[in-house]
Amino acid sequence: MAPLADSFLTAELYDQVLVWEVGNWKASRMLGNPSESVIRNVSTGGNLVCANDDRQVIVWNVRTWDPPVYLEISESRLCLRDKPLPTRPPLRIRLARKLRGPISRIRRWPLGQQLNGWLNRRLTLARKPAGELGVEISASGDWIAVAARNEVHITSTLTWKSITKLSLDDSVQGLLVIPKRHWLAIVSNGRVQYWNTENWLPEQGNIDKHIIESANDGDWSPDGSLLATVSEERTLRVHDSGTGVLRTEIRIDGELTGVAWLSSDLLAAVGAHGVYWFNYVSDDKVAEATQKAEAVRNE
Known part of the structure; x- marks a missing residue:
């Protein structure tokens, strides 16, 4: 569930996105x-909602409700x-599905076994997307980031023209x-890399691989x-996003998802x-509270 244009909430529902008006749930x-x-x-x-399936990215405008x-x-x-x-699947896949029944009846023959194996491989490959897609839109809705394989395409939503393309060593x-930092965080090969969304240059911050994995x-x-991360060890951890240094952690009596x-x-x-709800108190606030407590004791 995510907020939208200060007036709506959105929720993913199989092949649809449900949009609610805040204050009027009906x-x-x-x-x-x-x-x-x-x-x-x-x-x-902004006023945009975007999502992707295995082959394409879909962008809706809830201000105009255009297609x-x-x-x-x-x-x-x-x-x-x-x-x-x-x-509609490609012809070779449709043909493979039509032939699968007759060939399965003769697979006790050597040729039938070879053909059945070939069909199984083709159908298995057909279920896999050509390249995993990912999408994220800026808080203002001015640009969209689309990830495919080891590239991230940054495109203006005003003109639908390319702004830049980010290339990484491994798949995204x-x-x-992260709006307030003007960052786009990209997870690749188990690491988090930050890119400045004002000049599209990499930032120095880095999260170590073991934290993500x-x-x-x-x-x-x-x-x-x-x-903040939760792990299979039932532990909630808070790290510095720039250095990955552990700030605090707490173990919960139960699985965390x-x-x-x-x-x-x-x-x-x-x-x-x-x-579970937690109030996070930073080191600076702890130090400030400690100083105030000491000042009160010394009075």
Whole structure:
């Protein structure tokens, strides 16, 4: 679930995005994927909602409620389409599915076994997307980041023209915009890399690989200074987002599956036994409180 344009909330629902009007929960609207494929990576910014399926990115405008815009990766470029990509599988896959039944009846023969094995391989490959997509939109909705393989395409949502393309050494595993830091966080090869969204140059901050690999879920604080993670060891940890230094940790009596910052000092974690709420007090605030307590004792 994510806020949208200060007036709506959005939630991902299989092949649709449900949009609610804040203050009037009976007023809702569905943003559907015409391809009827499962959507993921729902992101909101300005008046825009974006998501992707296995083959394309869909962008909706909730101010105009116009038909969505479709983007696809073609020849290492992000291309604008006025229609969704067709969902009909290629001819070779349709042929393989039609032949699968007759050949399965003769697979006791050597040739039948070879053909059945070939069909199984083709069908297995057909279920895999050509390249995992990921999408994230800026808080203002002015640009969109689309990840495919080891590249991140940054495109203006005003003109739908390319702003830049970020190339990484390994495949992109995740994206997240950190507005107050003007950062785009990119997870690649188990590491978090930060890119400045004003000049699109890499920042010095870096999160070590073992922190990401051991985490079930993570979230950055509103100002981007802290990264909270939950792990299979039932532990909630808070790290410095620039250096990865551990600030604090607490072990919970139960499995932890999600974590989110609700404000700069309020943290929520979701687990097997419910939702846990934590007030995070920074080292500076602890030092300030200690000084005040000592001053009171010395009076």
